[in-house]
Amino acid sequence: MDKKYFVSSSPHIYAQDSIPKIMYTVILTLVPAAIGSIYFFGLRALWIIAIAAVSAVATEALLQIMMKRPVTVYDGSAILTGILLAYNVAPSVPLWLPAVGSFFAIAVGKMVFGGLGHNPMNPALLGRAFLLASWPTHMTIFSAAVPKGGTVSGIDAITTATPLNVLKAAQEVLRHPQNFSPAQKMEASEAIGQLYDSLRELFIGRIGGCIGETSTLLLLIGAAFLMYKRYIGWKIPFTYVGTVALLSWIFGGADGLFSGNPIFHVLSGGLILGAFYMATDMVTTPITFAGRVYFGVGCGVITVVIRQFGGYPEGVSYSILLMNLLTPLLDRWTRPRVFGGKKTG
């Protein structure tokens, strides 16, 4: 018989998963939050998302052509990076900003290291950090979410501080009462009271903040599907959010220990987006069970330290980037016990 048969190592059957399938599924689960951002911030949000995604794809394709490597932009990873970067900028930024951010994220955050699978840090977050360092004013002025029908002044968006900005400023007043007038102190207390009363708005996303981070509800809908598909695990997001909640309760209040409002801290800022979509990025997070738990806890600790004691109101991005750098070590320190073996370090 002359016919030649395929010969290869076992196994000979495979699950139907693939990298593009994973990437496009993650993108799909981000759609509810995108729709929410258009509802809250207007069509401008869509433009920013589109520009960031196109810039990311174009950057990757261009660099791959220049480096004479196969062009693999259709795997969806660049689109995802672009979308996540857009989710991390304010809706009021000039339109060139997301384009530059995506370029940096892909060029410096990913391609420099060899492309998909080789980057040590989350490219989208690196892009955000770059933008924040280069154009801090653009990156820290936020539009408030405006109810449909516009505001009294007739414009579609008003500039406002994010809930975390407000909290940080108010806490500053209450922690150093000697420097402020009684009226200021009263105002600060009221501001915090209002913030804590607005948890429902925080959950839905009718607040100031970055494009994709404001609606906890819509993000969690997408994340739940990803967990069901097992594209993200429970270990990192739950330990991350849990750590932030616990530490914010202990250290987050103006009236001493155990006076913080953990729910407020969990719902505000980029925590939900970060914990479920950035800290779960496969490439830059540990592969071991224990490594993932430590990663989540570490992110939580750093986030709270930055929020409570640092110069920035928000610490999600930097906490994840710092923990990304620890990933190889975490993997080495937390090697699982081999079946029937003794614990290895």
Place this chain on the structure above:
Amino acid sequence: MGFMSSKSFSGGIHPPASKKITESSSIVKCPAPPAVIIPMQQHIGAPAKPIVAAGDAVRIGDPVSESGGFVSVPSHASVSGTVSAIEARPHPLGGKVLSVVIENDGQEKWRDDIGFDAKYAELSRKEIINRIQAAGLAGMGGATFPTHVKLSPPPDKKIDTLILNGAECEPYLTADHRLMLEEPERIIRGMEILFKVLGAKSGAIGIESNKMDAIKVLRQKIAELNLPFKVYALHVKYPQGAEKQLIKAIINRRVPAGGLPMDIGCVVHNVGTAAAVYDAVAYRRPLVERVVTITGAGIKSPKNLQVPIGTPFSHVFNQCNGLTQDAGKIIMGGPMMGLAQSDIEAPVIKGTSGLLVLTEKQSRRKQELPCISCAHCVDACPMGLLPKMLGQFVKHERFDDAESYHVLDCIECGSCAFVCPANINLVHWIKNGKLRVMQKRKKAN
């Protein structure tokens, strides 16, 4: 690694079972081929030595080779006729192996002394083990470890538990399933013999719960024969039938890394081996045929066949109306651990549980992409290894690192490569790494 019930193990995967194709097909006798090829190596251990010469007349059951050592078994003629050659022939495990070729005279004459021995129950332990070795028994689940060796543990290893493996967790394969349904008496009688030889205190049969009919049949047979054995319905999860995982699931003990089941007082035999033990001890009948599942989309009429050992694959396929036009890959064994075959003139051997034929479309490997560290391989590994790391270490020839990450503990079940979304053939790299680490160790000694 996380919470788990005592009737299972951690890790593992759920591949499509694909057993519907042949699970209701009764075992059919495969007509003997015009010539059989009996390789001298059908077991783990020293090759057997031919004891016949070209031109010799043989009957079914006549030994054609003798053991090449303690960890070795003889082989027997599976047809009657004339030895036509003793030469190297294609072997399903790859390459060519010295084989005894017998032209079939079509007479089906058996060796005279084979027949029921009513006094077999009175045989001593030693006599039973001798009969088992003389019958050429090697594990029929696929690993082909000589059966008598597993029955002769060193005196310091006390065996308290005998486990029969009827899990048949490999997709597609139904040979053990059919055997359990159709030959429960041989299996249970064989188990009784093994139990006695080992002096075990408890006997268990592990079967995946997708074969409830087999579980029922064996339970009935055990009750009928009034034996103290238990049948366990196990989670349907691959690799439930891997020895270490099976022991963990049934008696919740862990074989130490690098150790053997006998280190924890346990011996595991395949259900097919148990049936062959009964034949060997009660009938002095050597292992000359076995049940093989011939299946897959590349085969025209899938079947469970009772095939004489040494029958070329091509002859077996002819009994199933041949291969389809688009047949692309031939696998001996199941799709998870089976070996791809390049030559369809290679023979069925004692460890051939199945012949799986996939279509060309099913056989094409998707392009390998960079690893994205999704850790699906880590979650799937039933041995607690980090397949992603092992694959990368071997690729970069870092064999010392591979060794310190326990590459030798890999059981090659294929779960990691099955789930990999980047289509990385982790088993290929890891097998390679195991080989290199073992070579290195040999050199060091």
